[in-house]
Amino acid sequence: MRLSVLETKRLAACLGLGLLLAVITGPSGSQDHPSSGIRGSLLDVRVVDFLLFGLVVWALAFGLRRARQTEAVSGPTAQLRQTVRTALDRRGARPTSYLAMLLVAILVPLALAPAAQLSLFLDIGIYALLALGLNVVVGYAGLLDLGYIAFYAIGAYVTAYFTSASALPIHAPFLLNPFFVFPVAVAVAALAGIILGGPTLRLRGDYLAIVTLGFGEIVQILARNSDGVTNGSRGAFGVPGLSMHLGPLEYVFPRTKALPYYYLLLTILVLVMIAFSQLERSRVGRALAAIREDEVAAEASGVPTLRYKLVAFAIGASTSGFAGVLFATKQFFNPETFSLQASILVLTIVIFGGMGSLFGVVLGAVVLQGLAYVLRDPIPFIGFQVADADRFIYFGAVIIIMMVFRPQGLVPSRRRSREIKLSEQGLGHADAITGASEVKP
Amino acid sequence: MAFADQFWQLTVTGLVIGSVYAVIALGYTLVYGVLQLINFAHSEVFMFGAFGGVFATRALLPSGNISATESIGLVLLGLGIGALCGGLAAFALERTAYRPLRRRGAPRLAYLISAIGASLFASNLAGKEFGRDSVNIPKDLFDYNTQVFSVFGARVSKQDLVVFVVALALLLLLDRLVSGTRLGQGIRSVAQDSDTASLMGVNVERIIVMTFVLGGLLAGAGGFLYAMKFNASFTMGFIPGVKAFTAAVLGGIGNVRGAVLGGIVLGLVENYGQFFLGAQNLDVVAFLVLVLILLVRPSGLLGERLGRAA
Numbered sequence: 001m002r003l004s005v006l007e008t009k010r011l012a013a014c015l016g017l018g019l020l021l022a023v024i025t026g027p028s029g030s031q032d033h034p035s036s037g038i039r040g041s042l043l044d045v046r047v048v049d050f051l052l053f054g055l056v057v058w059a060l061a062f063g064l065r066r067a068r069q070t071e072a073v074s075g076p077t078a079q080l081r082q083t084v085r086t087a088l089d090r091r092g093a094r095p096t097s098y099l100a101m102l103l104v105a106i107l108v109p110l111a112l113a114p115a116a117q118l119s120l121f122l123d124i125g126i127y128a129l130l131a132l133g134l135n136v137v138v139g140y141a142g143l144l145d146l147g148y149i150a151f152y153a154i155g156a157y158v159t160a161y162f163t164s165a166s167a168l169p170i171h172a173p174f175l176l177n178p179f180f181v182f183p184v185a186v187a188v189a190a191l192a193g194i195i196l197g198g199p200t201l202r203l204r205g206d207y208l209a210i211v212t213l214g215f216g217e218i219v220q221i222l223a224r225n226s227d228g229v230t231n232g233s234r235g236a237f238g239v240p241g242l243s244m245h246l247g248p249l250e251y252v253f254p255r256t257k258a259l260p261y262y263y264l265l266l267t268i269l270v271l272v273m274i275a276f277s278q279l280e281r282s283r284v285g286r287a288l289a290a291i292r293e294d295e296v297a298a299e300a301s302g303v304p305t306l307r308y309k310l311v312a313f314a315i316g317a318s319t320s321g322f323a324g325v326l327f328a329t330k331q332f333f334n335p336e337t338f339s340l341q342a343s344i345l346v347l348t349i350v351i352f353g354g355m356g357s358l359f360g361v362v363l364g365a366v367v368l369q370g371l372a373y374v375l376r377d378p379i380p381f382i383g384f385q386v387a388d389a390d391r392f393i394y395f396g397a398v399i400i401i402m403m404v405f406r407p408q409g410l411v412p413s414r415r416r417s418r419e420i421k422l423s424e425q426g427l428g429h430a431d432a433i434t435g436a437s438e439v440k441p
Numbered sequence: 442m443a444f445a446d447q448f449w450q451l452t453v454t455g456l457v458i459g460s461v462y463a464v465i466a467l468g469y470t471l472v473y474g475v476l477q478l479i480n481f482a483h484s485e486v487f488m489f490g491a492f493g494g495v496f497a498t499r500a501l502l503p504s505g506n507i508s509a510t511e512s513i514g515l516v517l518l519g520l521g522i523g524a525l526c527g528g529l530a531a532f533a534l535e536r537t538a539y540r541p542l543r544r545r546g547a548p549r550l551a552y553l554i555s556a557i558g559a560s561l562f563a564s565n566l567a568g569k570e571f572g573r574d575s576v577n578i579p580k581d582l583f584d585y586n587t588q589v590f591s592v593f594g595a596r597v598s599k600q601d602l603v604v605f606v607v608a609l610a611l612l613l614l615l616d617r618l619v620s621g622t623r624l625g626q627g628i629r630s631v632a633q634d635s636d637t638a639s640l641m642g643v644n645v646e647r648i649i650v651m652t653f654v655l656g657g658l659l660a661g662a663g664g665f666l667y668a669m670k671f672n673a674s675f676t677m678g679f680i681p682g683v684k685a686f687t688a689a690v691l692g693g694i695g696n697v698r699g700a701v702l703g704g705i706v707l708g709l710v711e712n713y714g715q716f717f718l719g720a721q722n723l724d725v726v727a728f729l730v731l732v733l734i735l736l737v738r739p740s741g742l743l744g745e746r747l748g749r750a751a
Binding site for chain 2: 023024028029030031032034037038138142143144146199200203205206207209210211213214215217218221222225340341344347348351389390392393395396397398399400403404407420423424425426429430431433
């Protein structure tokens, strides 16, 4: 069998991919032996496995392309997807499946070890909430916010300021129950979002990305350097846990246990998902869809585009601030908690799960963060594990792979994936990056 | 200490670091010119260049005393290898994170996200392979800190002089390249109107790749210069990256000479600014400049001039 030039190139690409994978999963180097990691990965028997893997990937893709050419298969999972879709379209099937998933989310944690419960709250739950908020910005409004974690930081520091006399060098003249801080933090974060978005959103959408990138870094630098306000790199210690005093109902959330926080967070997640699905269908949501699909047409039809983009940005920021309060009442934090990587991790979750899809975004948090948790320890038999420091190599790869092969995400939003498809055919934009003010002549 | 006493020293530092920002900013501005996209992974191209140059000089440094010729040769070699690493990284970046999306005609949001993913991937892979501590160029390469001359009482060290002169040479070279060669003509034509350029027989795909590589070569050399003044580490790209982008916007994005002016102005402003705000807030100044310029004059000092570089 003779291979065409294109097929040969594809084969080379797949083998290259195998080698790259060998380097990523191989031993690490150091500054005194910068090539030792690469040599240890490539000049070893294990490289054969990875080359074979590349070959298998190529062969599968080749076979699939062949099959498609001859019998017009629409995809390997088409049958399965069709079955799932018909099953879900049956009357009452959707609510039942949602209830079943909720039941799983309620019951499964009871059987987990305390460390896993904590990870369920901190790594999955909080990040699912953050991702739901960022989804409003990236998924609904089609904008890119790379300093998203800064609003989370604002929420956390506002909590420390208002609830504790000792967590920070300064505190509010009156101390509040953490529950009353939620509206305050949400307002402060939304205000920060409006101040930041106001001037930038007038310009191209991509400027917002870089300004938020800078903003995220500045918030971290300021938190680190302002010893007299934020306690510098020592962080905030001793924020009280949540507590309820509603007449006969009296409950203090123990900071040492994760489950009570998890269930509270689960309730909040469900409420936020309901609220955002309403938002998507509301006037605001429809305006945002119009802006994504064609900003010029939206503007011409009387949609105040700047205002709606600002609203979306502020909603995202306030969700982040809200999550910050919840986080601060459970966990110690310092400026390092709010790194750029955390912002990009939230973005990874949104992209992986599916931009604009509420269920997808939450599933993205469960799958990605769950995998990261499981892979901390070596997998039995294979022995594969991912060191904490190396996690972000994989997250970065996930982003690129999704963007290249499946931009609509794991569980696509129907409208969003249709927009992406149309945009690729030259109809509409599927984002709000190209502003109405600068359409090419 | 009064500002007047420090003024000239701050100016010298500002010019030196500003010239490095200018070299990196050219990569942003060139790519923005042809694709109208912020290349978020440009900072990682810069980082790979820095590592390439630093490791090359560390590996090739002879033991014992080295002569002046050897020292100059090694610095030039570091620059060359740094540039090469940067160019290769930019080429790989364009192939993996940009070209598949362009083939499909993906929305612009997709490019930004994919570039961010590439940046995260590249910097952490470098952290894994090259260690997570910062690396310096060898101490014996040349006596960096010797004062060469002074301007109005401000010290100009050998290191400052080398960085500034090399950066200036690179900037002049690129300016000639963009305005005077066939490749430059191609880049300018694609930046002005890629559809028409394609009809006129310009190979747009090739020009896009060459633009990335050109920006990568510059960023790689700039990375080595930066590592010479500070150090190299896997997270080093981020801050100079944001600053170089600020410089590109400050000068007017897409405008090659604007990027140079923007870099120098930003270097000066941030050094004067840190005198008033404190050295630990150096990076805050650049961000304030970015927000201010977007508020007041988003088209930059010299105006956006896609394709009319000269």
